[in-house]
Amino acid sequence: MLQSELIKLRDSMSLQEKIDQMLQLNGQFYEENNEDVLTGPAGSMGFTEQDIEMAGSILGAKGAERLIAIQKAYMEKQPHHIPMLFMLDVIHGLETVFPAPLGLGATFEPELAGKCASAAAKEAAVSGLHVTFSPMVDLVRDARWGRVMESTGEDPYLNGLFAAEQVKGFQGEDMSEPYKICACIKHFAAYGAPNAGRDYNTVELSEHTLRDFYLKSYKAGIDAGAGMVMTSFNTVNGVPASTNKWLMRDILRGEMGFDGVLISDYAAILETIPHGHSASPSDAAVKALEAGVDIDMMTSVYSANLLKLVEEGVVPEALIDEAVLRILELKNKLGLFENPYKDGDPEKEKEIILCEEHRALARETAAKSLVLLENDGILPLDTTKKVAFIGPYTSEKHIISSWAIAGNVPACVTIEEAAGEVLCAEKTSYHKGCTILGSGNQIISFTGIMKETTPEEEELRWMEEACEAAKEADIVVMPLGEHYAQSGEASSRAMIDVPEVQMRLFRRIKEVNENIVVLLFHGRPLDLRELKQEARAVLACWIPGTEGGHAIMDVLTGKVNPSGKLPMSFPYCVGQVPVFYNEYQTGRPFTDENLKFLSRYMDIPNKPLYPFGYGLSYTSFEISPVKVSSETMKADETLTVSAIIKNTGGCSGTEVVQLYIQDQTASVVRPVKELKGLQKVTLQPGEEKEVSFAVTESMLQFTRADGTVGSEPGIFSVWIGNSSETENKAEFDLKK
Ligand code: BGC
Numbered sequence: 001m002l003q004s005e006l007i008k009l010r011d012s013m014s015l016q017e018k019i020d021q022m023l024q025l026n027g028q029f030y031e032e033n034n035e036d037v038l039t040g041p042a043g044s045m046g047f048t049e050q051d052i053e054m055a056g057s058i059l060g061a062k063g064a065e066r067l068i069a070i071q072k073a074y075m076e077k078q079p080h081h082i083p084m085l086f087m088l089d090v091i092h093g094l095e096t097v098f099p100a101p102l103g104l105g106a107t108f109e110p111e112l113a114g115k116c117a118s119a120a121a122k123e124a125a126v127s128g129l130h131v132t133f134s135p136m137v138d139l140v141r142d143a144r145w146g147r148v149m150e151s152t153g154e155d156p157y158l159n160g161l162f163a164a165e166q167v168k169g170f171q172g173e174d175m176s177e178p179y180k181i182c183a184c185i186k187h188f189a190a191y192g193a194p195n196a197g198r199d200y201n202t203v204e205l206s207e208h209t210l211r212d213f214y215l216k217s218y219k220a221g222i223d224a225g226a227g228m229v230m231t232s233f234n235t236v237n238g239v240p241a242s243t244n245k246w247l248m249r250d251i252l253r254g255e256m257g258f259d260g261v262l263i264s265d266y267a268a269i270l271e272t273i274p275h276g277h278s279a280s281p282s283d284a285a286v287k288a289l290e291a292g293v294d295i296d297m298m299t300s301v302y303s304a305n306l307l308k309l310v311e312e313g314v315v316p317e318a319l320i321d322e323a324v325l326r327i328l329e330l331k332n333k334l335g336l337f338e339n340p341y342k343d344g345d346p347e348k349e350k351e352i353i354l355c356e357e358h359r360a361l362a363r364e365t366a367a368k369s370l371v372l373l374e375n376d377g378i379l380p381l382d383t384t385k386k387v388a389f390i391g392p393y394t395s396e397k398h399i400i401s402s403w404a405i406a407g408n409v410p411a412c413v414t415i416e417e418a419a420g421e422v423l424c425a426e427k428t429s430y431h432k433g434c435t436i437l438g439s440g441n442q443i444i445s446f447t448g449i450m451k452e453t454t455p456e457e458e459e460l461r462w463m464e465e466a467c468e469a470a471k472e473a474d475i476v477v478m479p480l481g482e483h484y485a486q487s488g489e490a491s492s493r494a495m496i497d498v499p500e501v502q503m504r505l506f507r508r509i510k511e512v513n514e515n516i517v518v519l520l521f522h523g524r525p526l527d528l529r530e531l532k533q534e535a536r537a538v539l540a541c542w543i544p545g546t547e548g549g550h551a552i553m554d555v556l557t558g559k560v561n562p563s564g565k566l567p568m569s570f571p572y573c574v575g576q577v578p579v580f581y582n583e584y585q586t587g588r589p590f591t592d593e594n595l596k597f598l599s600r601y602m603d604i605p606n607k608p609l610y611p612f613g614y615g616l617s618y619t620s621f622e623i624s625p626v627k628v629s630s631e632t633m634k635a636d637e638t639l640t641v642s643a644i645i646k647n648t649g650g651c652s653g654t655e656v657v658q659l660y661i662q663d664q665t666a667s668v669v670r671p672v673k674e675l676k677g678l679q680k681v682t683l684q685p686g687e688e689k690e691v692s693f694a695v696t697e698s699m700l701q702f703t704r705a706d707g708t709v710g711s712e713p714g715i716f717s718v719w720i721g722n723s724s725e726t727e728n729k730a731e732f733d734l735k736k
Contacts, residue, residue: 006328007325010321010325011321013080013361014079015078015320017054018324019062019303019306020054020303021323022296022303023057023303025059025648026058026059026061026297027062028060029058029060029124031704039561043381046499048304053074055303056295056327057295057327058087059133063127063128063349064126064341064346064349065498066128066287067086068344082328083323083337085327085330085336086446087184088132088133088405089405090120090132091136091404092120093116093119093283096119096359096361096411096545097400097407098366098545099369099414099542099544100542101136101162101527102114102152102543103541103542104300105568106567107365108158108656109680112365113166113169114166114169115164115167115361115365117170118170118581119358120132120134120170121169121179121180121363122179122352122358123354126343126351126353128341128347130181132181134166134170135162135163135167135183136150137220138151138191138192139156139214139216139217139614140192140215141192141578143568143570143571143574144577145192145197145198147488148192148568149523149542152567153566153568153612154581155567155612156214157216158675160222162217163218163224164220166221166267168224170424171225175335176333176338178235178563182228182334184227184230185226185228186265187232188252188262188287189218189247189251190203190214190215191203191233191246191305193234193667194234194492197577200233207484208702212703213700215256218252226258227330228260228263229262230263230264231293232268239277240277240301242268243288245287247291248291248293250478259326260326261294262326269284269288269296270284270301271297272288281305282305282309284301284304286309286473287302289315289323292322292323293323326365333367336694345513354408354546355586363547363551365551366545366547366550367552368550369551371537371566372537372618373615374537374616375537375538375616376444378515378536378540379517380555380558381473381476383557386427386473386474386498387419387423387427387429388475388476389416389430389478390433390509391433391477391478391479391502392502392527393436393480395432396430396521397414397696398412399412399414399543399545400412401488402446402488402591408546412546412547415553418550420554423627430460430468433465433466434481434504435454436481436501436502437501438513439455443486444490446485446488448596451504459501467509467511470509470512473515476517477515478516478519478535479517480505481541482521491523491606494574495526496527496571498522498526499528506518506534514534515536517535519552520538520539520541521537521543521544522541522542523542523543525570526570527572527609528570531618540566560653561652563655563721565615566610567612569610569612569724570608572608575604579608581608581611581612581672582724583672584671585670586599587599590606608727609618612723613656613658613721614722614723614725616655617651617653618649619648619651619652619685620647622645623644623645623657623721624644624707626642626720626728626730627730628732632733633733636697639696640692640693641720643720643728645657645688645690645691646683646686651685652683653683654683655681655683655722657678657679657721658675658723659677659719659720660674660720661673661695661716661718662716664714664716664731665715666702666712668704670702673724676693677697691720697734700716702736712734713734713735714733716731717730
């Protein structure tokens with residue numbers, strides 16, 4: 001439809017009809033027998049029958065047949081036959097589940113995450129969906145926050161690359177094309193910085209930190225063309241994001257140029273009342289509308305108040321017109337006016353969902369996401385040896401996150417299944433050893449309270465049986481880790497460790513067998529001090545997804561040489577959190593163990609246990625001293641920074657070569673290092689390659705105290721290395 005036709009359509013709609021477009025309800029309301037919903041939550045939440053019949057979009061429903069039926073019924077009733085939008089959280093895949101986003105970050109390969117997004121879009125599109133609430137691009141620094149699992153990590157540059165590639169993967173060049181869906185950048189803004197890592201908590205950030213760290217990845221996603229943005233639950237410097245005019249009007253729409261649909265997070269507009277910012281739902285509606293929020297997710301704040309507010313002249317209808325036009329534009333961009341069902345097709349669902357191609361991509365990506373944290377040479381596994389797999393993740397099918405809401409758990413490949421395909425059955429045994437949480441413990445998941453009901457005696461028996469097996473084995477591989485419901489939304493943890501029962505199992509096994517390889521399942525960085533010390537190898541597997549078992553066995557057996565790198569620092573212990581590599585310089589840097597009055601802890605090191613960008617390989621690499629093409633650089637010049645990387649080990653491998661820069665002196669203190677470039681290089685044994693990066697003035701800019709953005713002349717340090725702790729440094733002088 002032409003823009004002029006959209007405007008004509010909008011202008012022919014009644015005010016009520018327009019307001020309906022601004023409401024999003026969840027799929028529950030559209031079950032065939034929805035009487036319970038209508039008489040239950042709907043009533044108490046203030047939804048009318050009109051709202052339920054006419055809401056412009058729904059979330060949380062899927063399945064081609066169902067969505068086609070809902071669309072058909074809706075359009076028949078909708079006065080202008082405007083189609084409805086179907087949205088769902090397709091976070092790391094629909095039924096084929098790719099690694100959780102933090103694992104995607106660990107691939108340091110944004111294009112690969114783009115391919116995963118494209119495959120996820122294909123599965124979502126054939127099941128009738130139009131929009132995914134993804135990617136989440138929030139920058140994260142606090143491992144206690146459960147949602148770090150949904151982010152690609154702590155670095156603005158890396159997050160920006162991932163944001164852009166994922167948006168392109170979901171949307172393609174044109175989201176009306178087959179198998180493309182609209183992406184939604186979330187959660188705007190700075191949701192990843194809740195105080196003390198507690199979900200939904202206050203966010204207080206200086207403006208330059210907000211701009212130089214937190215806002216970058218949203219901007220990257222918007223520049224890549226994201227059709228939607230979602231607000232966040234938190235306040236930003238005192239004002240809830242969902243009613244924050246400065247954030248939404250001035251920054252998002254004004255500075256970043258976002259002209260797509262802005263949706264609130266789930267009930268976030270209404271929550272500005274308990275925040276103490278809005279006095280009533282009506283007040284919240286005014287504030288959110290003035291801030292430019294187009295769709296209210298799952299409350300009646302807009303639907304119950306906007307009509308009256310316009311009639312009474314409190315808000316101009318023009319604000320509603322503006323929002324409705326954006327919603328119609330999105331429907332048009334998706335091609336829904338021509339084909340309201342888009343790609344929804346029950347036959348295609350059978351063909352595409354969980355197809356071989358998607359599973360192969362999930363396997364490749366999961367293998368590339370694994371980060372080898374420790375290895376004294378025990379890996380790759382000597383497959384002629386007797387191996388005992390001991391731990392609760394040995395045969396665990398649920399290796400997808402709590403956000404993989406449409407993920408197919410039975411289709412997941414366990415470690416036992418994958419090991420059975422490649423290891424000699426006579427020499428391999430599998431033992432649970434204990435439960436994930438420990439007998440009697442419970443956890444609140446999305447679906448309610450889950451209690452570990454295995455009797456304690458049973459668990460003890462498993463442990464003893466596992467010990468017997470460990471005695472017989474040459475090598476013990478221990479798949480351990482967090483429960484999937486220990487990370488994700490509303491899953492903050494103050495103690496970021498492997499559940500105690502599993503550590504008990506580990507210690508028992510260690511008493512009888514020294515040769516332990518730990519495979520870690522986790523949605524966040526964990527306190528790994530003991531495992532680092534006591535295991536012979538530790539492999540971070542994140543939440544690996546459908547093909548997790550295969551991917552892990554590929555790496556254990558050496559079929560794939562690990563190349564993953566940490567996208568988030570792993571703290572020494574929880575007391576160090578938040579710990580991140582790109583911190584600002586202090587006036588008393590920690591340079592001497594024997595001095596007291598420095599910026600340091602008395603009882604733990606300053607450095608994380610494992611830094612950002614770190615990860616081992618089965619081979620070794622040497623990086624030559626970094627070279628700069630000139631000792632000086634003018635603002636309009638490009639400097640080349642290079643080094644030679646050589647594979648000095650015995651097998652082919654891939655290294656992530658990382659470029660870091662620091663402005664040594666500036667009007668605002670600068671981070672000690674900032675990632676500014678990366679290249680993945682694959683080399684055969686003995687092979688070497690020159691890696692070079694172009695440094696331009698725009699890479700040296702930052703936000704000054706007065707809010708202006710620019711670079712400042714002076715000396716810069718530049719490093720090329722294979723982790724954020726590299727000391728391979730040179731300098732150059734930026735001239736005016
Ligand atoms: C989450 C969002 C999600 C939305 C819809 C909220 O609780 O914060 O990330 O997209 O629900 O499911």
